Amino acid sequence: MASAAARGADAEYAEFAANRSGHLYRSACLLTGGDTHLAEDLVQETLSRMYAVWRRPGRFFSGRAIENPAGYAQGVLYRQFISHHRRRSAGERPIAEVPDRPGPEEDGTLRVTLLEALAALPPRDRAVLVLRYWEDVSVEETATILRCGSGAVRTRTSRALVRLRALLGDGLTDLARP
Amino acid sequence: MSARFDHDDAHGRAPGDARGRGPGQDAERETGQDAGRDAGRDAGRGSEEGLVRAFRATGEQFLADTPRLVEAGAARGRRRRRGQLSLVSGAAALVLAVGALTAVAQSDGRPAPAVGPAASGTAPVPPSAGASGASGGSAADAALPEELHTVSVVGRLLPPGVRILSSSGSTHGPGTVPAGEATAYLLVDNGHGRSGLTVSVTDTRWAERAGGCPTGQVAGRECHQVPDADGGTMFVNTWLPPSSGASGGPAFRDVRREDPGGLRVVVHSSVEAAPDGGPAPGPESLLTPEQLTAVAASPAWRSVREALVQVPADTRAPDVRLTDLVPAGLKVGSYSGTWSEQLVVLVDGTREVNLVVQVAKADQVTRSWFAQAPVRPDGSRVRAAADRPVPDAQGATETVVAVLRPDGLLLRATAFCPAGHDVLLTREQVEAVALSPTWSALDAR
Incomplete structure (x- = not known):
């Protein structure tokens, strides 16, 4: 029989997860270059850790209280993504150039183009770009999430943008159109 | 529930996660200082x-398949926790054994350390609140999956400074009622007064044919046909009020865009009377042709069209009238409906809420969505979302109760609540409408 505290923790987890999983999933889809299976796996793993956080008295984890569960989950997701690629050493899909864009009459042009370009970047570069341009967080916060220095984030951002431009060519201009 | 977590709002950012300091909020500063100096100079603010x-x-x-992610996360979490507890138990046994050996060795009468496993971590997620009489299923199983809101797409495309006063519209995705048209109706204010903004998205392969601009002059109407760069055509209409000089400008404008792939988007802006019966605002309250054109031309509508399916037009009268199920204390402001969809605007003094009930035969995908949902005594299954924020709708929320009957009929009741208003229809009231025995008169055949 579950205790009242455990039931309460489960209910709070369910509410948190229901409210955050959509955004976590979209972030994961960008990180994985549109690999929705891997994105789901990353989000499930992130939520499983959040479940564990909720079952701990005072939401203590790694010796500290989790005061901002949404921010904590965000960090877990990005670090999961990077460690996944580090473990498998197969995450990078180096391609010389992005395949031809589908014609304007085809659906999802924007998505395919940016996702394919992202997938061609090294995982850490992808993470930096997604944090900066999707999550819209500062350099300092990006550094905190990825557990590196601000200088490294600036360097990676610069390098990743150059590569993104090289991959997308004129497509970047189209992407940037309001 | 006491704790409220940040919802997947307009962009779903986490609270306290350095919002407003990224390139989207401060492109100028970031371009020069943060976001890679070299690349930033090249790119410029516009590119950022x-x-x-x-x-x-x-x-x-x-x-996202939200219910599945939530439940799978919990299941993995339980496994993870069991694994941790096993490790703790193993470590505890080791400590006890070492302690016992130490006690034997020391024989000094000190008590052995008390070590035991923590409470079990395998408690199930409790059934969801509401849907009285339902049993089984977890909170995640009872939740509704994330859906594509037409209002959200419109909300993202609105020009800066345009405020949404109220909104309602179709939703699409697994578990929703199949639709051949996506619609959104918004009441907006651009700073010059209220106006209605209606958006319709459909596919010309099955939609009724729409004509072009008239060849001759038509009194009260100006029409321009403009080809766009993607091979589509934009029809821009301005309609003048019947009695000229009433307001000195157009009564409404609409823009229709059709592309070679069959996508048709119609965006319509009309003057709306003041709520207190005062004079209607002038034509400057309308969105401009350029603003309407920008909304209609957005590539975002392509993914909306992907979610549409061809369904036959429904001209049947409803077997059950939604107006007969209105909760006490609320008045019916307006009503429209067919067998498969009914809309009633309920008013309570100055507040109003749109309540929509849709009915359809559930397909296999929908039935699978409900497979784990709590079961009511009559065999129906219920999934619901209370006060769920509508993304990018500037604070609007909705309460949805979806019921899958044993005969395979899906009945979905949705109450749309504008931003900044108290909830006019509670979840319990929406449930009462959706679960009313009166609906048993509906024949699934």
Whole structure:
């Protein structure tokens, strides 16, 4: 029989997860270059850790209280993504150039183009770009999430943008159109 | 529930996660200082903002299978916790054994350390609140999956400074009622007064044919037909009021865009009377032709069209009238409906709420969505979301109760609540409408 505290923790987890999983999933889809299976796996793993956080008295984890569960989950997701690629050493899909864009009459042009370009970047570069341009967080916060220095984030951002431009060519201009 | 967590709002950012300090919020500063100096100079502020737009447009096209993610996360979490507890138990046994050996060795009468496993971590997620009489299923099983809201797409495309006063519209995705048209109706204010904004998205392969601009002059109407760069055609209409001079300007404008792939988007802006019966605002309250054109031309509508399916037009009268199920204390402001969809605007003094009930035969995908949902004594299954924020709708929320009957009929009741208003219809009231025995008169055949 579950205790009242455990039931309460489960209910709070369910509410948190229901409210955050959509955004976590979209972030994961960008990180994985549109690999929705891997994105789901990353989000499930992130939520499983959040479940564990909720079952701990005072939401203590790694010796500290989790005061901002949404921010904590965000960090877990990005670090999961990077460690996944580090473990498998197969995450990078180096391609010389992005395949031809589908014609304007085809659906999802924007998505395919940016996702394919992202997938061609090294995982850490992808993470930096997604944090900066999707999550819209500062350099300092990006550094905190990825557990590196601000200088490294600036360097990676610069390098990743150059590569993104090289991959997308004129497509970047189209992407940037309001 | 006491704790409220940040919802997947307009962009779903986490609280306290350095909002407003990224390139999307401060492109100028970031371009020069943060976001890679060299690349930043090349890109310029416009490019930074464009990248933010591109990331958002790309990311927001993905829809999460929320209930499955929540439950799978919990299941993995339980396994993880069991594993940790096993490790703790193993460690505890080791400590006890070492302690016992130490005690034997020391024989000094000190008590052995008390070590035991923590409470079990395998408690199930409790059934969801509401849907009285339902049993089984977890909170995640009772939740509704994330859906594509037409209002959200419109909300993202609105020009800066345009405020949404109220909104309602279709939703699409697994578990929703199949639709051949996506619609949104918004009451907006651009700073010059209220106006109605209606959007319709459909596919010309099955939609009724729409004509072009008239060849001759038509009194009260100006029409321009403009080809666009993607091979589509934009029809821009301005309609003048019947009695000229009433307001000195157009009564409404609409823009229709059709592309060679069959996508048709119609955006319509009309003057709306003041709520207190005062004079209607002038034509400057309408969105401009350029603003309407920008909304209609957005590539975001392509993913909306993907969610549409061809369904036959429904001209049947309802077997059950939604107006007969209105909760006490609320008045019916307006009503329209067919067998498969009914809309009633309920008013309570100055507040109003749109309540929509849709009915359809559930397909296999929908039935699978409900497979784990709590079961009521009559065999129906219920999934619901209370006060769920509608993304990018500037604070609007909705309460949805979806019922899958044993005969395979899906009945879905949705109450739309504008931003900044108290909830006019509670979840219990929406449930009472959706679960009313009166609906048993509906024949699934």
